[in-house]
Amino acid sequence: MDWKAAIEAARARIAGHVLKTPVVAPRGFGLNHAIEMKLEQMQHTGSFKARGAFNTLLAGPVPQAGLVAASGGNHGAAVAYAARALGHQAHIFVPEMAGPSKIALIRETGAQLTVVSGEYANALAAAQEYEDASGAMQIHAYDAPATVAGQGTCMAEWEAQGLQADTVLIAVGGGGLIAGALAWLQGARKVVAVEPETSCALNAALKAVQPVDVDVSGVAANALGARRIGDICFGLAVEHGATSVLVSDAAITAAQTALWRELRQLVEPAGATALAALMSGAYRPEPGERVAVLVCGANVAPDPLA
Amino acid sequence: MDWKAAIEAARARIAGHVLKTPVVAPRGFGLNHAIEMKLEQMQHTGSFKARGAFNTLLAGPVPQAGLVAASGGNHGAAVAYAARALGHQAHIFVPEMAGPSKIALIRETGAQLTVVSGEYANALAAAQEYEDASGAMQIHAYDAPATVAGQGTCMAEWEAQGLQADTVLIAVGGGGLIAGALAWLQGARKVVAVEPETSCALNAALKAVQPVDVDVSGVAANALGARRIGDICFGLAVEHGATSVLVSDAAITAAQTALWRELRQLVEPAGATALAALMSGAYRPEPGERVAVLVCGANVAPDPLA
Numbered sequence: 387m388d389w390k391a392a393i394e395a396a397r398a399r400i401a402g403h404v405l406k407t408p409v410v411a412p413r414g415f416g417l418n419h420a421i422e423m424k425l426e427q428m429q430h431t432g433s434f435k436a437r438g439a440f441n442t443l444l445a446g447p448v449p450q451a452g453l454v455a456a457s458g459g460n461h462g463a464a465v466a467y468a469a470r471a472l473g474h475q476a477h478i479f480v481p482e483m484a485g486p487s488k489i490a491l492i493r494e495t496g497a498q499l500t501v502v503s504g505e506y507a508n509a510l511a512a513a514q515e516y517e518d519a520s521g522a523m524q525i526h527a528y529d530a531p532a533t534v535a536g537q538g539t540c541m542a543e544w545e546a547q548g549l550q551a552d553t554v555l556i557a558v559g560g561g562g563l564i565a566g567a568l569a570w571l572q573g574a575r576k577v578v579a580v581e582p583e584t585s586c587a588l589n590a591a592l593k594a595v596q597p598v599d600v601d602v603s604g605v606a607a608n609a610l611g612a613r614r615i616g617d618i619c620f621g622l623a624v625e626h627g628a629t630s631v632l633v634s635d636a637a638i639t640a641a642q643t644a645l646w647r648e649l650r651q652l653v654e655p656a657g658a659t660a661l662a663a664l665m666s667g668a669y670r671p672e673p674g675e676r677v678a679v680l681v682c683g684a685n686v687a688p689d690p691l692a
Numbered sequence: 693m694d695w696k697a698a699i700e701a702a703r704a705r706i707a708g709h710v711l712k713t714p715v716v717a718p719r720g721f722g723l724n725h726a727i728e729m730k731l732e733q734m735q736h737t738g739s740f741k742a743r744g745a746f747n748t749l750l751a752g753p754v755p756q757a758g759l760v761a762a763s764g765g766n767h768g769a770a771v772a773y774a775a776r777a778l779g780h781q782a783h784i785f786v787p788e789m790a791g792p793s794k795i796a797l798i799r800e801t802g803a804q805l806t807v808v809s810g811e812y813a814n815a816l817a818a819a820q821e822y823e824d825a826s827g828a829m830q831i832h833a834y835d836a837p838a839t840v841a842g843q844g845t846c847m848a849e850w851e852a853q854g855l856q857a858d859t860v861l862i863a864v865g866g867g868g869l870i871a872g873a874l875a876w877l878q879g880a881r882k883v884v885a886v887e888p889e890t891s892c893a894l895n896a897a898l899k900a901v902q903p904v905d906v907d908v909s910g911v912a913a914n915a916l917g918a919r920r921i922g923d924i925c926f927g928l929a930v931e932h933g934a935t936s937v938l939v940s941d942a943a944i945t946a947a948q949t950a951l952w953r954e955l956r957q958l959v960e961p962a963g964a965t966a967l968a969a970l971m972s973g974a975y976r977p978e979p980g981e982r983v984a985v986l987v988c989g990a991n992v993a994p995d996p997l998a
Contacts, residue, residue: 405716405718405955406716406717407716408714408715408731409714410711410712410713410714410734411712412711412734425714427956428716428718428955428956428957430954432956642997643997646995646997647997648736649711649734650733650734650738650958650959650990651734652956652958652996653956684956686996689952690952690958690992690996691948691949691952691958
C-alpha cells in the first residue's frame with residue numbers, strides 16, 4: 387500500500403472538517419530539554435479520532451443505513467460528530483468502561499447509542515452484529531486503512547508545522563494513531579510506542595511476534611484498552627522497528643497533573659501517556675536527541691464544567 | 693516613549709524565560725467564520741503576566757529586599773514565579789477575592805504571601821506600605837512601563853507567528869495586556885477592549901475622558917476587577933482609538949464553556965471574556981473582517997486536579 391499517497395489524499399479530503407491543531411515546545415516537566423508537543427487533544431470531540439472518521443466517510447459512498455462504530459468513547463464521539471456534520475445516521479456501541487463523560491459526549495451528537503457491559507471487545511462484537519443485521523457501514527476504531535490514513539494526517543500536519551524532533555513518542559491503544567505516524571514517516575524519525583503496563587497490546591504482540599490477546603485495566607483503559615493490537619499497526623511497527631516502552635498508572639497520572647500545572651492543558655490519562663514515558667524515565671533520550679510528544683486526548687472524567 | 697523599541701528589547705530579554713504560546717484558528721463557537729486565537733493562558737503560571745514580571749526583573753537591578761506585588765492572583769503568581777526563577781525574594785499581597793486556587797498557586801512558589809480583606813485596591817495599598825517600609829521593589833500589575841512592555845511582547849510574538857486578523861479582541865482589567873498590544877500595534881490593527889459589565893474601568897474612563905473609580909464584581913472580577921484603569925492604558929486607548937465593549941457574566945460563562953466543549957481549553961472567566969464579545973454579539977465584525985481573540989488566563993477555580 388502506498389501510505390504516503392493515501393495520507394496525502396486523506397489530508398486534502400478532511401482539510402475543511404478537522405482542526406489544524408497547534409504545536410508548542412515547552413521546557414519543564416522535570417526534564418532538562420524542551421519537548422515539542424502537538425496538542426491534538428484540541429481536535430473536534432477531544433481526540434485525534436475525528437481525522438480517521440472524516441477520512442472514512444469522505445473516501446467513498448455511505449449506505450442509507452448509515453454508520454456503526456464500537457468505541458471506548460473517543461472514536462465513537464468522533465464518528466458521531468463526523469456523521470452529523472455530513473448528514474449521516476450513526477449507531478455507536480460503547481463499553482460501560484467508557485464512563486459517563488464520554489457517553490454524554492456521544493449522546494450530545496444525536497447518534498444512537500448502545501452501552502455494552504464489560505470492555506471494548508464486547509462493544510466491538512455488538513457493533514459487528516449490528517453491521518451484519520442493518521447494512522450499516524462499520525468504521526473500525528483503528529484497524530482499517532482509511533482510519534489509519536486519516537490518523538496519519540496528524541503526523542503529516544506536524545511535519546508541515548516544522549517538527550524538528552529526532553524521536554516522537556505516541557500513546558498506543560489499538561494502534562491507529564501510531565500506525566498512521568509510522569505509515570507517514572516511513573522510518574524518517576524514530577517512533578516510540580508508549581503503553582500502560584496494564585494495557586499493552588502492542589508490547590505483547592512484539593514479544594510474541596504476532597498480535598495476541600491481553601487483559602486491559604488501569605487509568606487509561608477506556609481509551610487505550612484494546613485487547614489486541616491492530617494488524618495494520620503490528621505490521622508497520624515491525625517493518626519500521628518501533629520502540630516499545632511501558633508506563634505505570636502512577637506515571638500517567640503524574641504526567642496528566644504536570645500538563646495541567648505547567649501548561650494548563652487538561653487531558654485524559656491516555657493523552658498524558660506519551661509524556662509519562664519521558665517524565666518517568668521509561669524512555670531516556672540520548673544526549674542531544676530531540677524529542678516530541680503527541681498529546682492525543684482530553685475527554686477527562688469528570689467533565690470539569692459539567 | 694518609543695514603545696516599539698521597548699517591546700523589542702523586552703522580547704529579547706525574556707526570550708529564555710517565557711513560553712512561546714501557540715496559535716490556532718478554529719471554526720465554531722456559533723459563528724460563521726474562523727477565529728484566530730493565541731493561547732496565552734498556557735504561559736507560565738497560567739496567564740500572560742509572566743511576560744511583564746520577567747521583563748521588569750531583568751531590566752534593572754533588584755534590591756536585596758526583593759520584590760513586592762499586589763495582585764488579584766495572576767500577577768502575584770507570575771512575580772513569585774519569576775522571582776524564584778531569578779533567585780529573588782518576593783512578597784505578594786492578594787485580596788481575598790483572588791480565591792483559593794490562585795492563592796495556592798502563589799504559595800507553591802515559596803513566596804511570602806499576605807491575604808488582604810476586600811478587593812484588589814486594598815491589596816495594592818498594603819503592598820505600597822510594605823514597599824515603603826522594606827525597600828523592596830514593587831512590580832505594578834499593569835500601570836508601569838516595564839510591565840506594559842513585557843505584556844506587549846505577546847502581540848509582537850503573535851504577529852511573528854503570522855497573525856492575519858484585522859481586529860484583535862482583548863480582555864481588560866487594569867489594562868496592562870491591552871496597553872502592550874496598543875503600544876506594539878501603533879494603530880496597525882483595530883483593537884477591541886472587552887470588559888465585564890460589572891468591572892469596566894476602561895469603559896468608564898473613556899466615557900469620563902479620564903480614569904475614574906468604578907465598583908467591581910462578577911465572575912471575572914478576581915482577574916479583571918481593577919477599580920481604576922491604568923494611566924498608561926488609558927492614554928494608549930485614547931491615542932489609538934480602542935473600541936470598548938461590555939459583556940455580561942452569562943456571556944463570559946457561555947464562552948468559557950464553549951472553549952472547553954469545542955477546543956478542550958479550560959480557562960478562567962477572564963480568559964474567555966474576549967471571546968464572549970464575539971459569541972454574544974457585543975462585538976459584531978463587518979462582513980469579511982478577520983478577527984482574533986487573545987485567550988489570556990486559565991487559573992480556574994476550583995483547580996480541576998486539586
